[in-house]
Structure formats: structure tokens, C-alpha cells
Amino acid sequence: MSTSLAVNTESPSSLDADAVVVGYHSGGDAPEPASGAHDVDAAFSGGLAPTLSLLGASGAPEEVHTIASLGAVRAPVVVAVGLGPAPAEGPVDPDVLSRAAGAALRSLASRPGGTGRVVLALPAGSAAEAGAVALGAQLGTYVFDRYRTGDEAREQAEGRAAGSLVLASSAPGADAAVERAAVMAEAVNFTRDLVNTAPADLVPEDLAAAAQEIAQQAGLQIEVLDERALSEGGYGGLTGVGQGSSNPPRLVRLAHSHPEATRTVAFVGKGITFDSGGLSLKPAGSMDWMKSDMAGAASVLAAMRAISTLGLKVNVVGYLAVAENMPSGTAQRPSDVLSIYGGKTVEVLNTDAEGRLVMADALVRAQEDQPDLVVDIATLTGAQLVALGTRVFAVMANDDDVREAVVAAAGAEGEASWPMPLPYELRAGLDSAVADIANVAGERWGGMLSAGVFLQEFIGEGVKWAHLDIAGPSFNQGGPHGHTPKGGTGAGTRTLVRIAEEYAE
Incomplete structure (x- = not known):
């Protein structure tokens, strides 16, 4: 259930609402009301800062305090959210704003009756600020209620996702920025929905069917290859x-074409709808969140819909490499040799290193579209979590400029990423005694990087390619923070859309 958002130039203190959200900065003897909050502060006769001080507010980012308005403004409550130190000059960082808006909306969602109608009086003096607030607020209202039962649970979920948002802003371009934010939020939340779906309800055939439905809605071309x-x-x-x-595998190809496009981008997403590890079985503690192993494919599907909705002047093809990795009497065995699409052979030494196998097929196929850039996105390695933790995804590439551009695109969207190398010396560890390459190295060190080196083997000469390992950031096993919920996060989705936008430009 989506949350509507409109831009309004009227005074936020005069608008009918269930709550009004303002920001404040840290520093000095008391918190400092941020841009956008001054009208509300004036309605309190300048009492916002002293009140927040009494509540122990420090102004730390995402810190939330709720104040009864007692009639000072039309809304019964004011929700104040910390923005950190005020910038010395220029606007507030968009990512700080986005996360603050998300934290405020999550706080409101926990109230009886849900969010209701909320006025956002956060800094929105520029189109960039307005878009950031709109994005964070809509991401912060996300709720996944597919499996909730009972009237109380349903009402609580509906209360969180329903309602409406009003952004107080008179900035030039605010309307267009808010419209783009709505498309991006819808894409991220759709990715989250797919990742959060129980694996029994999202087998490869189901994910392919979801892609067909999206293709029909968005006017995308689609081709689905079944097991035969x-x-x-x-x-x-x-x-x-x-x-x-x-549940047999599928390869889904989606295409967005624009008559004025001069460049083509290919996205490839890993879609392992459940990963037991196969015969190289995972321990139970590592398996209970493996419904998220299709997050890369989900992000590609969601990004394709957003790209079509935005009408970007670029040709984009998206591949979903979809399979379920299960142990059985018919499962592949360690030491089996597979022939990847295009003919290169791989010795399977560990069946739990399966993502790179399905990605190899799709990467080779994607290059037949002669793209100017190939970007793959995958929950590829547990080693990514060891190297970069749960909030930062890795970016590898066979071209330094491409790697830097992808990291910059992620940063522009407020997604944390980090550039990583593809050391040539790791290739020797993937040598096989019987095939062209083995799917895992003989030593445990540098597992994230050696997986990238493996994928690079399937990239043709002269093809520009980047690899995003989102294993940790794709699924939040901890508590919610900012605009990020527990469970599926939608990591990487916005980065893909931003890349397509830049190639359209």
C-alpha cells in the first residue's frame, strides 16, 4: 500500500495534519532548529530549542523526539528529528535528510492509528533537498504485511503504510524531484517485497511470472527461458x-528501448530464490535468511520498471538468472564439471558457490546485446560481510573509470559502497585440474575478490563491466535504522537507476 506525497507552499504550522516533522541541529548550548522548522518554532514562540533541551535532545542524526503541540500548530504533535551539526555553508547533506525523514516516519508508524497525514517541514530549500526528504519519508513508511493475520495486525500494518505526506517547500523544481523520489521509493519497496517473500511463495517460476507482470505494466519487452x-x-x-x-530454473531477459537512445546498458542480477548450499550444505544459522539470495535479480527487475517509468533515453536490458539451490538425489556434486553458456567449462568444487555459476551464464548472454556497459549485482559472497560489513556493498570493475563512476553513482543516491580491486594473482587459485576454471579458490583468503575474478573470466575483451556484491547490505538482520527496515532493504536498486540516467545523459 503506497503513501501519497504532495508539495505545498503554505506555512506548515497552519496545515491540517496528524503530525508535523521538523529538523534540528546539534551544537551550542541547545539544539538549533533547522531550515524549515522556523515557522513552527515561531508558533511555539521560539520554544522548540528549550523544549528539546529539556527532553535531552543532542541533535544526533536520526534522533527523534515527539512534542505535544498544545494548539501552537494545527497538528497535535510535532516530531523533531536530529540532523547532526549544521553545515558551515550550503544545504544539508541529502542522505542525512533522507535518513532523518525515514526515522521520523518510522517513529510515527509505531503510534496507535499509524502515521495519518504528516507535514514534512524538514529542510527543502532546493530540489535536491526536497527529493531527499520525499524519498526518505516514503521509504520510512514501508511495511511488509503479506503474512500478518488478525484484524489488529492488519489495522496496524495499514495504518503504517496508509495516510498521506505533505512536503512544505517552495523550491524551484521541487515537484519534479518529488515525482522522481516517488518512482525510486516504489522501486526500492518493490525490491523489499520480493526479498521478504517466503521462498515457498517465490520459486523461480514465480519470480519469472512477477517479471512478466511488471513487463506488461511497464511496457518492457520480455523473454523467459524455461528449463528445456x-x-x-x-x-x-x-x-x-x-x-x-x-522447481526448475529460469533466465529472464527484460528490455527497455527508447527511439532516441544512443547507448545500451546491461544489468545482470543473481536470482537464487533459496540457497541451502546444495550438497555443500550451509549450517542452519547461515540458511534462515537465504530467501534474500535473489536480491540482485529483484533489484534489476525493480530498476527496469523505474527506468521505463522515467522514460530514460537509453536502451537497457536486464537479465534475471533465477534458480533454487537445493540438496537432493539429482543435485550437482562437488567435482562435477559444467559447461557455461558460450562453452567455457567450470569444475564445481563447492556447490554453495552457486551464484557465480548462474551469473556466468547470464553475463555471457548479456554481452550478445553489445552493451556499452555491463553491471552485475549479486548477493555473491559471505566474504563481503567480513570485508565491508552489513551496510556497505563492494564495487569491482575491469576499468578504473567504470569502478569510480559506479561508486559515484551509488554515493549520489545515498547508497554506501566501496571500490575493491580484482588482483590478477588470485586467478591462479581458480585453476582446475580438469576444467577451464574452478568455481572456488583453494584458499579461504580474499573470497570476495576471487569471486569477482571468477566472473571477470566471462567478460569479453573490450567490454566494460562492473560487479556489485551486495550480500550484507541487501538484508538487514538487525534493527531498523533511518529509512531502512528490518529484512529486505532494496540495496543497489537506486544505484542501477542512477547509472541508467547517467548513460541516458
């Missing part, structure tokens, strides 16, 4: 990984 077509076409990675499951 994959076998006949020589897609050994997908068929090998999927052969252990009663």
Missing part, C-alpha cells in the same frame, strides 16, 4: 545449480 530452453541452449550454470530442485 536452458538445457538446449547450453546454459550449464543455471541447469547445474537448478537440477537439485523440484
Whole structure:
């Protein structure tokens, strides 16, 4: 259930609402009301800062305090959210604003009756600020209620997601920025929905069906290869990984075409709808969140819809490499040799390193579209969490400029990423005694990087390519923070759309 958002130039203190959200900065003897809050502060006769001081407010980012308005403004409560120190000059950092808006909306969502109608009086003096506030607020209202039962649970979920948002802003371009933010929020929340869906309800055929529905809605071209077509076409990675499951694999190709486009971008997403590890079985503690192993494919699907909605003047193809990795009498075995699409052979030494096998098939196929850039996105390695933790995804590339551009695109969208190398010396560790390459290295060190080196083997000469490992950031196992909920996060979705926008420009 989506939350509507409109821009309003009237005084936020005079608008009918259930709550008004303002920001404040840290520093000095008392918190300092931020831009956008001054009208509300005036309605309190300058009493916002003293009141916040009495409540122990420090102004730390995402710190939230709720104040009864007692008639000072039309809304019964004022929700004040910390923005950190005030910038010495220029606007507030958009990511800080976005996360603050999300934190405020999450706080309101926990109230009886949900969010209701909320006025956002956060800094919105520029289109960038307005878009950031709109994005964070709409991400902060996200709720996944598919499996909730009972009237009380349903009412609580509906209360969180329903209602309306009003952004107080008179900035030039605010309306357009808010419209883009709505498209981006819808894309991220759709990714979250797919990731949060129970794996029994999202087997490969289901994910392919979801892609067909999105393609029809968004006017995307679509092609779905079933298990027979994959076998006949020589897609050994997908068929090998999927052969252990009663739910056969799929390869989905989506395409957005624009008559004025001069460049083509290809996105490839890992779509392992559940990863048990196969015969190289995962321990139970590492398996209970493996419904999220299709987050890369989900982000590609959501990004494709957003790209179509925005009408970007660039050709974009999206591949979803979809399979379920299960142990059974028909599952692939350690030491099996697979023939990847295009003919290169891989010795499977560990069946839990399955994502790179399905991605290899899709990467080779994607290059047949002759793209100017290939970007793959995958929950590829547990080593990513060891290296970068749960909030920062890795970016590797075969071109320094491409790697820097992808990191910059992620940063512009407020997504935390970090550039990582592809050390040539790691390739020797993937040598196989019987095949062209092995799917894992003989030593444990640098596992995230060696996975990237493996994928690079399937990139043709002269093809520009980047690899995003989102294993940790794609699924939040801890508590919610900012505009990020527990569970599926939608990590990487906005970065993909931003890349497409830049290639359209």
C-alpha cells in the first residue's frame, strides 16, 4: 500500500495534519532548529530549542523526539528529528535528510492509528533537498504485511503504510524531484517485497511470472527461458545449480528501448530464490535468511520498471538468472564439471558457490546485446560481510573509470559502497585440474575478490563491466535504522537507476 506525497507552499504550522516533522541541529548550548522548522518554532514562540533541551535532545542524526503541540500548530504533535551539526555553508547533506525523514516516519508508524497525514517541514530549500526528504519519508513508511493475520495486525500494518505526506517547500523544481523520489521509493519497496517473500511463495517460476507482470505494466519487452530452453541452449550454470530442485530454473531477459537512445546498458542480477548450499550444505544459522539470495535479480527487475517509468533515453536490458539451490538425489556434486553458456567449462568444487555459476551464464548472454556497459549485482559472497560489513556493498570493475563512476553513482543516491580491486594473482587459485576454471579458490583468503575474478573470466575483451556484491547490505538482520527496515532493504536498486540516467545523459 503506497503513501501519497504532495508539495505545498503554505506555512506548515497552519496545515491540517496528524503530525508535523521538523529538523534540528546539534551544537551550542541547545539544539538549533533547522531550515524549515522556523515557522513552527515561531508558533511555539521560539520554544522548540528549550523544549528539546529539556527532553535531552543532542541533535544526533536520526534522533527523534515527539512534542505535544498544545494548539501552537494545527497538528497535535510535532516530531523533531536530529540532523547532526549544521553545515558551515550550503544545504544539508541529502542522505542525512533522507535518513532523518525515514526515522521520523518510522517513529510515527509505531503510534496507535499509524502515521495519518504528516507535514514534512524538514529542510527543502532546493530540489535536491526536497527529493531527499520525499524519498526518505516514503521509504520510512514501508511495511511488509503479506503474512500478518488478525484484524489488529492488519489495522496496524495499514495504518503504517496508509495516510498521506505533505512536503512544505517552495523550491524551484521541487515537484519534479518529488515525482522522481516517488518512482525510486516504489522501486526500492518493490525490491523489499520480493526479498521478504517466503521462498515457498517465490520459486523461480514465480519470480519469472512477477517479471512478466511488471513487463506488461511497464511496457518492457520480455523473454523467459524455461528449463528445456536452458538445457538446449547450453546454459550449464543455471541447469547445474537448478537440477537439485523440484522447481526448475529460469533466465529472464527484460528490455527497455527508447527511439532516441544512443547507448545500451546491461544489468545482470543473481536470482537464487533459496540457497541451502546444495550438497555443500550451509549450517542452519547461515540458511534462515537465504530467501534474500535473489536480491540482485529483484533489484534489476525493480530498476527496469523505474527506468521505463522515467522514460530514460537509453536502451537497457536486464537479465534475471533465477534458480533454487537445493540438496537432493539429482543435485550437482562437488567435482562435477559444467559447461557455461558460450562453452567455457567450470569444475564445481563447492556447490554453495552457486551464484557465480548462474551469473556466468547470464553475463555471457548479456554481452550478445553489445552493451556499452555491463553491471552485475549479486548477493555473491559471505566474504563481503567480513570485508565491508552489513551496510556497505563492494564495487569491482575491469576499468578504473567504470569502478569510480559506479561508486559515484551509488554515493549520489545515498547508497554506501566501496571500490575493491580484482588482483590478477588470485586467478591462479581458480585453476582446475580438469576444467577451464574452478568455481572456488583453494584458499579461504580474499573470497570476495576471487569471486569477482571468477566472473571477470566471462567478460569479453573490450567490454566494460562492473560487479556489485551486495550480500550484507541487501538484508538487514538487525534493527531498523533511518529509512531502512528490518529484512529486505532494496540495496543497489537506486544505484542501477542512477547509472541508467547517467548513460541516458
